[in-house]
Amino acid sequence: MEQPDHLPQRDERHPLDRWLTLPAILLLIIVGATFYEVFCRYILTRPTIWANELSLMLSSIVFIAAGIYVMRRDEHLRISVLYDLSPPRLRRVFDAATLACTLVFCGTAIWFGGPTAWSALLRWERYGTAWNPPIPAIIQPLIVVAAAAMAIFAVLNFLRAWRRNDPARLASHGDVDNSPARTTAEGKVVLE
Amino acid sequence: MTGAFPTIALFSGVLVLMGMGVPLAFGAGAAAILMAWTIFGPQSLGLVLKTVYGLTTEYVLISAPMFILLASLLERSNIARDLYDSLAALFGGIRGGVAYVTLFLSVILATVSGTIGGEIVLLGLVALPQMMRLNYNRKISIGIVCAGGSLGTMLPPSLVLIFYGLTADVSVQKLFTASVLPSVVLSLMYLGYLFVCFRLRPDMAPNVLRNRPRLDARQILRGVVPVLILMMAIFGCIYGGITSITEAATIGVAIALVITSARGELNVRMLREALVQTFRACGIVLWVTFGAAILISVYNLSGGQRLVTGWITGADLSPLATILFMMAILMILGLFMDWIGICLLCMPIFVPIVTGLGYDPIWFGILFSVSMQVAFLSPPFGPAAFFLKSVAPPEITLPLIFRSMGPFIAIQIVLLGLLIAFPQLALWLPGL
Amino acid sequence: QEVVLKIQTQHAATSLQGEALLDYAERVRGLTDGSLELEILTSSAVVKASESFEAAAMGILDGDSSSATYLTGKDPAFQFYADVMGGYDDPFQILAWYRTEGGLDLANELYNAHGMQLVGVFAAMPEALSSTKPLASVEDLQGWKFRAPPGMESEIFSKLGAAPVVTPFGEVFTAMSTGAVAGTDASTLTVNRGLGIYDIAKHTTWPGFHSMPIEHVTLNLAKWNALSPQHQRAMQVALDSMALDMATRSMFDDLATARALKTEGVAIHDWSPEDRAEFRAVAQETWAEWAEKSPAAKVAYDAHIAFMTRIGLIQ
Ligand code: NA
Numbered sequence A: 001m002e003q004p005d006h007l008p009q010r011d012e013r014h015p016l017d018r019w020l021t022l023p024a025i026l027l028l029i030i031v032g033a034t035f036y037e038v039f040c041r042y043i044l045t046r047p048t049i050w051a052n053e054l055s056l057m058l059s060s061i062v063f064i065a066a067g068i069y070v071m072r073r074d075e076h077l078r079i080s081v082l083y084d085l086s087p088p089r090l091r092r093v094f095d096a097a098t099l100a101c102t103l104v105f106c107g108t109a110i111w112f113g114g115p116t117a118w119s120a121l122l123r124w125e126r127y128g129t130a131w132n133p134p135i136p137a138i139i140q141p142l143i144v145v146a147a148a149a150m151a152i153f154a155v156l157n158f159l160r161a162w163r164r165n166d167p168a169r170l171a172s173h174g175d176v177d178n179s180p181a182r183t184t185a186e187g188k189v190v191l192e
Numbered sequence B: 001m002t003g004a005f006p007t008i009a010l011f012s013g014v015l016v017l018m019g020m021g022v023p024l025a026f027g028a029g030a031a032a033i034l035m036a037w038t039i040f041g042p043q044s045l046g047l048v049l050k051t052v053y054g055l056t057t058e059y060v061l062i063s064a065p066m067f068i069l070l071a072s073l074l075e076r077s078n079i080a081r082d083l084y085d086s087l088a089a090l091f092g093g094i095r096g097g098v099a100y101v102t103l104f105l106s107v108i109l110a111t112v113s114g115t116i117g118g119e120i121v122l123l124g125l126v127a128l129p130q131m132m133r134l135n136y137n138r139k140i141s142i143g144i145v146c147a148g149g150s151l152g153t154m155l156p157p158s159l160v161l162i163f164y165g166l167t168a169d170v171s172v173q174k175l176f177t178a179s180v181l182p183s184v185v186l187s188l189m190y191l192g193y194l195f196v197c198f199r200l201r202p203d204m205a206p207n208v209l210r211n212r213p214r215l216d217a218r219q220i221l222r223g224v225v226p227v228l229i230l231m232m233a234i235f236g237c238i239y240g241g242i243t244s245i246t247e248a249a250t251i252g253v254a255i256a257l258v259i260t261s262a263r264g265e266l267n268v269r270m271l272r273e274a275l276v277q278t279f280r281a282c283g284i285v286l287w288v289t290f291g292a293a294i295l296i297s298v299y300n301l302s303g304g305q306r307l308v309t310g311w312i313t314g315a316d317l318s319p320l321a322t323i324l325f326m327m328a329i330l331m332i333l334g335l336f337m338d339w340i341g342i343c344l345l346c347m348p349i350f351v352p353i354v355t356g357l358g359y360d361p362i363w364f365g366i367l368f369s370v371s372m373q374v375a376f377l378s379p380p381f382g383p384a385a386f387f388l389k390s391v392a393p394p395e396i397t398l399p400l401i402f403r404s405m406g407p408f409i410a411i412q413i414v415l416l417g418l419l420i421a422f423p424q425l426a427l428w429l430p431g432l
Numbered sequence C: 001q002e003v004v005l006k007i008q009t010q011h012a013a014t015s016l017q018g019e020a021l022l023d024y025a026e027r028v029r030g031l032t033d034g035s036l037e038l039e040i041l042t043s044s045a046v047v048k049a050s051e052s053f054e055a056a057a058m059g060i061l062d063g064d065s066s067s068a069t070y071l072t073g074k075d076p077a078f079q080f081y082a083d084v085m086g087g088y089d090d091p092f093q094i095l096a097w098y099r100t101e102g103g104l105d106l107a108n109e110l111y112n113a114h115g116m117q118l119v120g121v122f123a124a125m126p127e128a129l130s131s132t133k134p135l136a137s138v139e140d141l142q143g144w145k146f147r148a149p150p151g152m153e154s155e156i157f158s159k160l161g162a163a164p165v166v167t168p169f170g171e172v173f174t175a176m177s178t179g180a181v182a183g184t185d186a187s188t189l190t191v192n193r194g195l196g197i198y199d200i201a202k203h204t205t206w207p208g209f210h211s212m213p214i215e216h217v218t219l220n221l222a223k224w225n226a227l228s229p230q231h232q233r234a235m236q237v238a239l240d241s242m243a244l245d246m247a248t249r250s251m252f253d254d255l256a257t258a259r260a261l262k263t264e265g266v267a268i269h270d271w272s273p274e275d276r277a278e279f280r281a282v283a284q285e286t287w288a289e290w291a292e293k294s295p296a297a298k299v300a301y302d303a304h305i306a307f308m309t310r311i312g313l314i315q
């Protein structure tokens, strides 16, 4: 079966991925809830008050949690043409810039968003709709937690890239491109 | 602090960071945060949490993962492969037949899809691997998937047109009618381009399938019928008045689950893989959107809205030149911004000027939706490319995707020119 | 020296409310000799509409002009400062409640507790319901499937036998033309016509009765307190005069629109006093339920009921 598996093979069984991808199951619950809602509305002409709001809450959780997983895999979208063409020393500079930006982003979300998120959680703030789910009370703290997790993975990604771009190691091995995490095929394609 | 300086500093900062290979989400976000800190002080930085929170709780966004999940399921179940085999059997005798089939499919899918994303992911999972397997030229294949996949935001039920209608206070129904003919023309121009390419450069399309399989009834049953059922179900949900567009995507997933289990292909592993793939695509695309949204928030906070107004009212141009100038602004913003942001930022300013000049706002809405087609494909923020990249194999890189867009962007610009030269192209149908 | 305040609204610059707010900024500039500048950020330019109040409280923005309807998750009492559904007949009554009946001070007890100052409010005429089917009386609401925002409105209409559907407003046009919903709640007669709703829905209820959203202008409390008394007063006076103009304009616009719609073949259903009373009775029940949701809600409810009884809207 030559069907391409687009999930990269590397780190396929990383112990954390099992947990980090768990929220994907929520997508199935959204499907179920929506199906039930359409059934109730169209067949019974009695729509539910909760299906839409539940879907909204669950999809927010999916969107936020997915960011952590993608960060763990170091797959947030980037344009790495110049990176791949650069010598290892310069790559380390670029990696440092990436880490700095990520920490600024996540740090701001935590430091300046934390108090708001915390008070929404303490007051168990609700969405103000018919079913009134605690969307603000759950999602805002979740964003803060996600930012913290992403910051940690960003540091780990940086350390891995730092080791990979060690000029001494590269000189002895002579391979710039076969290292696991950071290497994309971008550079090769440019040179094709 | 209004003026060109914050704008230039902000966007050049983002470009430099992007060049260094900083992930787009964090490059855009960090540049915006530094700018906000400098101009407005630390108090303004709660913006990051508020923007991310505001976007994740946007109800219309639910349809994106659902269309992606649908695409993943179809791809994993081999339905798509069977469909392609059937179509290849039908059209394999024509040079470039599968490329035409992809374009045809994208137009059909466009009538059931309202957002960017799902359609591109579906074509990216279903059509792209097949075209690559059949040795089609890579750039042509990528281009047709992205350009064709963006058509969903031009043909009804297009959220771009709905949003424009609401922002500009014009009839959405008329916009829908007006968009049909230009969409057909655009598709025909894509078709013409493919035809000319394959004629001039026969190596771009592989040789006609020699031992192409004969189409038998069983193959039709396995390949064509499931997709037909699915399309009719989604079509029926939207146009039969059963569900909203957002819900239709979800119903599509439910039906796909039924079909795959009827085909005996549904199992825990396959479902898990499809879910994880969707999850990953969501993470990749959504976080870029978050970063871009924070950038735009800070841009607007520093007077971006007033800046654009100033440009237009200060330029003192002829009516036609004003329209061209607006198109140029839309294109430039389209390099960086999401269509919702552009619509909200520009339309309240543009539409009164356009109507004041005596032009029809319906026509301008079609111009807007075509220029957003360009925005979807154009680097560095090209959502079409991001969606494709989120499901494409690693050798399909972002720069390769963007380089494949060129001819298709050119065609879209030609359509813009046609619409400006012949407004009847858009206004004839709604005028009937 | 010149003070600049950034105030966000979800309304577009070209909409009724957006234009009114830009006009408001102009009036404030005039009253203060240009020493107080309100920068109106239209179309939710910075944060999503539902987040702008809190964004102002956090200091991201200086002020927010949206509606308290986004705040009912913080305290259900905000519903009584957002829309007393089925209550008042025209914007002049609600303006009176805020300006001369102590509503503004009452509201500010609640707003201040959330770190914000309510400068004042404005409102257009009550909204018109639009439908693809006749909607001449309470009976026609039986089984009527329509798009409505969740909350008090859905509750009232459900009690009257209608089936409110929560759908993003952007999808209403497709949903109405395919029959997924038979109607929608949107805005005033004039705004609805501008949106193109009557291209699809050929029936409407007018004069409106079910909903009259209150638009508020708020400022971060610390920033309000930092303003000079002259600037504070200018903001209030300019808002009051703008609100009066907007209410008047909205009233006459609707009269003109109603005339135009008749020639365009749209059926305008003017509900009988009996039907209106029946609607209001059910609405009253629902207000009473909401009044129990928080102490502040009870206070606001009592104040509205006292005023409505005094002017004869309810018995
Ligand atoms: Na479409």
Ligand code: NA
Residues within 6 Å of the ligand: B334, B335, B336, B337, B374, B375, B376, B377, B378, B379, B380, B381, B382, B383
């Ligand atoms: Na773009």
